[in-house]
Amino acid sequence: MSKILNAVTLLGAGTQGSRLAFMWSRQGRPVYLVDKSPAQLNQALATIQRLRASEPAGKDGKISSLTVDNLDPALRDSWLAIECVPEDLEYKRSVMLDLDSRSHSQTIIASNSSSYSISDICHGLSLKADDRFVNLHSCKSNTYQELSHEQQH
Numbered sequence: 811m812s813k814i815l816n817a818v819t820l821l822g823a824g825t826q827g828s829r830l831a832f833m834w835s836r837q838g839r840p841v842y843l844v845d846k847s848p849a850q851l852n853q854a855l856a857t858i859q860r861l862r863a864s865e866p867a868g869k870d871g872k873i874s875s876l877t878v879d880n881l882d883p884a885l886r887d888s889w890l891a892i893e894c895v896p897e898d899l900e901y902k903r904s905v906m907l908d909l910d911s912r913s914h915s916q917t918i919i920a921s922n923s924s925s926y927s928i929s930d931i932c933h934g935l936s937l938k939a940d941d942r943f944v945n946l947h948s949c950k951s952n953t954y955q956e957l958s959h960e961q962q963h
Contacts, residue, residue: 815889815916817842821905822894823854823875826922830892830948832861835871842884844876851875885913892920892946902931910937920946 818834820827823845831843831854845851855875862870876884885891891913893905902923909919919942921931928945937943 815887815914816840817884817887817889819844819881819884819888819891820894821845821878821881821891821909822896822922823847823850824894824896826948827892827894828854828857829861830894830922831873832858833948835873836867837871838869839871840887841871841873842876842888843873844878844881844884846878848877851877882912885909885917888913888917890918890920892922894922897923897925899926899930902926903935906931906943907935907937910935910939910943915939918942918944920944922947 817840819842820831820834821844823831823843827843827845831841835841835858843851843854845854855873858873874884891909893902893909895901895905902921906919906921913919915938921928921944923931923945924947928943932940932943
């Protein structure tokens with residue numbers, strides 16, 4: 811029988827990583843927020859607490875903060891791992907290789923990149939299963955732009 815994976819792991823606790831941790835925890839899911847810097851993790855957790863206070867809602871899932879050397883327990887429980895590291899192609903490529911080698915075979919691995927496609931990031935990498943890699947970029951608020959044409963008026 812397969813293990814049920816319920817958690818979401820976010821690698822990178824900057825602006826995008828902390829906001830995504832907040833969003834996923836709002837679904838009642840356990841979230842692992844991972845960064846190489848303990849100071850960055852503390853700052854991200856403070857941001858998440860402010861967001862939670864400003865938008866009271868239902869049941870929040872637990873957010874666990876981990877440094878990268880403790881990544882494996884997070885990946886064992888995660889159905890989704892999202893990299894939110896700085897927009898450096900080679901850095902993102904090394905993160906994807908690491909996530910591919912360490913995560914469960916059922917885990918979807920996503921890039922939050924706004925600069926590179928998943929094809930650019932994974933091009934030429936020797937991956938266990940390249941069909942589980944996706945781009946998953948989000949921004950704070952959706953924008954609405956009405957497109958008009960002179961015939962509509």
